[in-house]
Amino acid sequence: MFVTRKNKNLFAALTATALLVTTVACSPQTQATGSDQVQVLAAFYPLAFVAEHIGGERVSVTTLTPAGAEPHDLELAPAHTRKIGEADLVLFQTAFQPAVDEAVRARDPKNVIDSAHLATLALDPEHSHADEEGGEDDHDHGPNDPHFWLDPELLSSYAGEVAEELSTLDPAGATEYAANLEQLQLSLEHLDQDYSDGLATCKTRSIVLTHAAFGYPAQRYDFDQIAIIGVDPEAEPSPAKLKNVAATIGELGINTIFFETLVSPKVAQTLAGDLGISTEVLDPIEGLTEPDTSYFTIMESNLDALRTGMQCS
Structure with missing residues (x-):
């Protein structure tokens, strides 16, 4: 403990x-x-x-x-x-x-x-x-x-x-x-x-997401976060930034872009659509959006999403 x-x-x-x-x-x-x-x-x-x-x-x-x-x-x-x-x-x-x-x-x-x-x-x-x-x-x-x-x-x-x-x-x-x-x-x-067990064996150890909110789990469980926007969830990425992220996705074989619950998914969905890959939700748990959820249920949902996006076995 x-x-x-x-x-x-x-x-x-x-x-x-x-x-x-x-x-x-x-x-x-x-x-x-x-x-x-x-x-x-x-x-x-x-x-x-x-x-x-x-x-x-x-x-x-x-x-x-x-x-x-x-x-x-x-x-x-x-x-x-x-x-x-x-x-x-x-x-x-x-x-x-x-x-x-x-x-x-x-x-x-x-x-x-x-x-x-x-x-x-x-x-x-x-x-x-x-x-x-x-x-x-x-x-x-x-x-x-x-x-x-x-x-x-x-x-x-x-x-x-x-x-x-x-x-x-x-x-x-x-x-x-x-x-x-x-x-x-x-x-x-x-x-x-x-988390330690679920993310131990994965095909990729990088994730792409809109908001750079997952630095702490990335550090603890040994994966990299590549943020489209940065730490401000409401900022707009420049065309150059989108181009660089798209290139990185191709190089690393990433098949998922993550977006969060409290801000618009438009950037993630547009880029994923252009690249022919999927989107998933990663919730930074800054607030609740559903009455039957809690810190623990959201963290477990995040783990499931990470395992899918990182192609874990």
């Missing part, structure tokens, strides 16, 4: 905290269930997913980005900005959603977890905004790929941080948070093994 040393120590600390519950039950920082749930405000889905799984019924989680919306383009109403200042815990990621960054600076909430420190994978140095049209309006993601949650091990580390913070805010729930953390991390370990 890929629980870090810090999280192993966390289990012991949380258990010790739970033994002290009777002495802190009336403390102002102690939270109860029902109307006194810990109020967590998550900027977008993967952060909310973790908080919900760790917190269970002791936590009420609100997500700023609506289901089906592109999180990069989120605009906040004054009521949403106020909620950031009122929440017991705010989960966000610097440089991923400018409106949220601005609101966090303005409201200065007491308790925050900024997941940006987990997003350490540098963007492809070969990618240039010169390859895209309308580059002046591109989203600024900072120097690194923000999509750390597509690596199960990194998401497991993030879950440990959330459990630790919730236990500080709600000592009475420490045992429950520790148990929920252990269960979530075990599920993430199984998911990681599914």
